[in-house]
Amino acid sequence: MTAPAPTERVLATLNADGSRRWIRPKPSRGKFWQRRRSVAYGLMLLFLAIPHFRLNGKPLMLLDLPRREFTLFGTTYLPTDTLLLMLLGISLLIGVFLMTALFGRVWCGWACPQTVYMEFLFRPIERWIEGGWAKSRQFDKRGQHLHPRRLAKYAIYAVLAAILGNSFLAYFVGTEELARWMMQSPYDHPTPFVLMAITTVAVFFDFTWFREQTCLVACPYGRWQAVLLDKQSLIVSYDPARGEPRGQPKKALPMAPAGGDCVDCNACVLTCPTGIDIRDGLQMECIHCTQCVDACAAVMRRTGKPEGLVRYTSKEALAGHVRHVIRPRTVLYPLALLAFFGAFIYALETKDKADVTVLGAIGEPFTREPDGSVVNQVRVKIANRSSATQRYAVDLLDAEGAKVIAPELPLNVVNGKTVVTSLFIILPETAFHDGARKVRFRVSDGGAFVQEFPWRLRGPNEHDSGHSEREK
Numbered sequence: 001m002t003a004p005a006p007t008e009r010v011l012a013t014l015n016a017d018g019s020r021r022w023i024r025p026k027p028s029r030g031k032f033w034q035r036r037r038s039v040a041y042g043l044m045l046l047f048l049a050i051p052h053f054r055l056n057g058k059p060l061m062l063l064d065l066p067r068r069e070f071t072l073f074g075t076t077y078l079p080t081d082t083l084l085l086m087l088l089g090i091s092l093l094i095g096v097f098l099m100t101a102l103f104g105r106v107w108c109g110w111a112c113p114q115t116v117y118m119e120f121l122f123r124p125i126e127r128w129i130e131g132g133w134a135k136s137r138q139f140d141k142r143g144q145h146l147h148p149r150r151l152a153k154y155a156i157y158a159v160l161a162a163i164l165g166n167s168f169l170a171y172f173v174g175t176e177e178l179a180r181w182m183m184q185s186p187y188d189h190p191t192p193f194v195l196m197a198i199t200t201v202a203v204f205f206d207f208t209w210f211r212e213q214t215c216l217v218a219c220p221y222g223r224w225q226a227v228l229l230d231k232q233s234l235i236v237s238y239d240p241a242r243g244e245p246r247g248q249p250k251k252a253l254p255m256a257p258a259g260g261d262c263v264d265c266n267a268c269v270l271t272c273p274t275g276i277d278i279r280d281g282l283q284m285e286c287i288h289c290t291q292c293v294d295a296c297a298a299v300m301r302r303t304g305k306p307e308g309l310v311r312y313t314s315k316e317a318l319a320g321h322v323r324h325v326i327r328p329r330t331v332l333y334p335l336a337l338l339a340f341f342g343a344f345i346y347a348l349e350t351k352d353k354a355d356v357t358v359l360g361a362i363g364e365p366f367t368r369e370p371d372g373s374v375v376n377q378v379r380v381k382i383a384n385r386s387s388a389t390q391r392y393a394v395d396l397l398d399a400e401g402a403k404v405i406a407p408e409l410p411l412n413v414v415n416g417k418t419v420v421t422s423l424f425i426i427l428p429e430t431a432f433h434d435g436a437r438k439v440r441f442r443v444s445d446g447g448a449f450v451q452e453f454p455w456r457l458r459g460p461n462e463h464d465s466g467h468s469e470r471e472k
Ligand code: SF4
Pocket: 238, 243, 261, 262, 263, 264, 265, 266, 267, 268, 269, 279, 295, 296, 299, 309, 310
């Protein structure tokens, strides 16, 4: 039994029989396309360059997932910086909400890497190698997926995918580590090699086969539009009041009503990289790339009509009302953004220059020397959050007569790194009462960072539970 055919298109990239509908848009090189191209080339350069830039001796951006350390603009955030990362994340999210409320899907059309690379790198190469968008459609129609021109295109795509995939990896492992991976034999580093291969294949797959489906079925941002956009938001839209009824009035009927400005030439549909018809109204598939704006503007110029039948506008403006930029969401979002980003800056500026944790020994809480004195092992974990290498001293307070053995002190800790060191504290048995001795540790970097930590050393006692614990 065969499944009933859908009565209407369910996805712009599917034919009625469920097969792939390849989209080979005809480029419309109008004024928006030229501006987007400048932005796209700038962003491509930025993407390649950012991992190589340094600030405060650190990469501009390094997302070290295995160590859970994130370096952004010269500042390293450690796993303990959850509050900072949360404030930054919420600020970014509100920023996206605000941008969408004001400018619609400007991110999708102008800055999203998927659009930027697809429309200004991969598709132009496709048109160049295959002989133009119409030729590409012919290859599709004839099923010539392995035509020599297509194979040449795939080869170039593979090289580009390797470059982009490895550039992407540089954001996670750093340029030095990536260079090391690239210089060594895959046998010496099989895991990184597999990682590089997977990234390259993923980029190749995305831009060769998956393409606009990333926007249509995989990206959640498009689906958020229903709640992020309102009637005042800037959208790319066809003006039905001006365009309808479509097509020219028939010459044979001189008394026929004048047609709208839309000559039903389909130029806006042919140029759409997601395969939709802007005249069907605002659609989730529309990435607001403005290609239909440029295509229709060219048609309007040819037909002697004013440009703007398809344009940047808003639902409210299309209904003949004034578009209001100031409205509840464009007031509330900036206020929320100010609050969260302000809190982030405040937390960043006032955060301690180091994270210190005092820990007990692993195993026995204390041991005995042959002369009966008691030895406590205490571990001190220091995470240097400052912007330079620091030399930390750890002093024991309130423990007169104690002997401290700490061969690693003072301790050098590189900025952004965490080091654990051990101290052995030897006290006579008489220094303990009820199996414990209250002391303090003072950790300082010789500058502004000085912090004290109360601690309970453990000693012999008939009630001793056998555990060392930090004083509450
Ligand atoms: S390009 Fe303009 S005139 Fe042509 S079909 Fe689209 S809206 Fe109508």
